[in-house]
Amino acid sequence: xxxxxxxxxxxxxxxxxxxxxxxxxxxxxxxxxxxxxxxxxxxxxxxxxxxxxxxxxxxxxxxxxxxxxxxxxxxxxxxxxxxxxxxxxxxxxxxxxxxxxxxxxxxxxxxxxxxxxxxxxxxxxxxxxxxxxxxxxxxxxxxxxxxxxxxxxxxxxxxxxxxxxxxxxxxxxxxxxxxxxxxxxxxxxxxxxxxxxxxxxxxxxxxxxxxxxxxxxxxxxxxxxxxxxxxxxxxxxxxxxxx
Amino acid sequence: xxxxxxxxxxxxxxxxxxxxxxxxxxxxxxxxxxxxxxxxxxxxxxxxx
Numbered sequence: 001x002x003x004x005x006x007x008x009x010x011x012x013x014x015x016x017x018x019x020x021x022x023x024x025x026x027x028x029x030x031x032x033x034x035x036x037x038x039x040x041x042x043x044x045x046x047x048x049x050x051x052x053x054x055x056x057x058x059x060x061x062x063x064x065x066x067x068x069x070x071x072x073x074x075x076x077x078x079x080x081x082x083x084x085x086x087x088x089x090x091x092x093x094x095x096x097x098x099x100x101x102x103x104x105x106x107x108x109x110x111x112x113x114x115x116x117x118x119x120x121x122x123x124x125x126x127x128x129x130x131x132x133x134x135x136x137x138x139x140x141x142x143x144x145x146x147x148x149x150x151x152x153x154x155x156x157x158x159x160x161x162x163x164x165x166x167x168x169x170x171x172x173x174x175x176x177x178x179x180x181x182x183x184x185x186x187x188x189x190x191x192x193x194x195x196x197x198x199x200x201x202x203x204x205x206x207x208x209x210x211x212x213x214x215x216x217x218x219x220x221x222x223x224x225x226x227x228x229x230x231x232x233x234x235x236x237x238x239x240x241x242x243x
Numbered sequence: 244x245x246x247x248x249x250x251x252x253x254x255x256x257x258x259x260x261x262x263x264x265x266x267x268x269x270x271x272x273x274x275x276x277x278x279x280x281x282x283x284x285x286x287x288x289x290x291x292x
Contacts, residue, residue: 035258039245039258040244040245044248049248049249049250050245050246050247050248050250050251050254051250051253051254053247053254053258054253054254054257054258057257057258057261057262058257061261096268096271096272097268097272100264100265100267100268103264104260104261104264104265107257107260107261107264108257108260108261111253111256111257111260112253112257114253115250115253214265214269218268218269218272221272221273221276222272222275222276224276225272225275225276225279225280228276228279228280228283229279231283232279232282232283232286235283235286235287235290236286238290239286239289239290
């Protein structure tokens with residue numbers, strides 16, 4: 001039993017058929033619990049007031065904006081090294097989901113920043129690296145759309161993904177590299193210091209679990225669609241040649 | 244509905260925008276999945292006669 005058996009499209013489709021549906025249902029339930037808990041059942045922060053409730057959307061989406069690109073990086077490296085088509089399609093399928101997470105993080109951050117910092121936007125290291133990451137997502141999707149040959153598209157987008165990974169890493173660690181920005185340090189970290197009070201922490205963890213489940217379900221669903229689309233393309237080409 | 248005080252507009256717009264974007268990517272993914280699956284079934288049906 002090897003993980004590479006899932007590089008076989010038939011095996012991947014068979015394995016993910018029921019899994020995708022159940023993950024989707026679990027994601028919606030977990031996300032609803034986390035967001036309802038956070039929005040309705042947590043108190044205001046003593047300094048930030050009710051704007052603290054934006055954390056349940058902002059932190060999970062920012063987490064997945066970065067990890068979406070990291071998923072694409074791993075899938076792209078597998079494509080470049082082992083030439084498994086499913087991995088290239090996983091990277092392609094992840095991009096729109098990751099881009100959506102990035103725009104949610106940017107939007108909720110701007111709406112949160114306005115009352116707290118007095119500005120919608122600042123050329124802060126973390127904000128700027130997130131904006132560049134979003135532009136990389138757009139460029140990555142545009143490159144897939146622009147190249148007709150799927151293997152060439154997978155090769156070139158994989159190289160772009162490697163380059164963009166610098167900004168994904170910067171987005172994560174920008175607040176540690178530079179101290180002059182407006183953005184605070186990490187809300188959640190492995191250090192012993194409590195950065196977020198328990199009353200906000202548990203619903204935040206639940207919302208994060210919901211976002212992660214939704215992300216995985218959407219990536220699986222979109223990868224299944226990409227595999228079918230490629231099969232459809234091959235059948236249509238065969239029809240045209242036979243006509 | 245909790246009392247959101249003077250930041251009600253910011254909090255509600257963050258939730259409305261965030262949830263709308265999630266619904267958009269979820270809905271688009273589902274619709275495209277169904278459309279491609281249907282087109283593939285039709286193409287396989289034509290191939291098998």
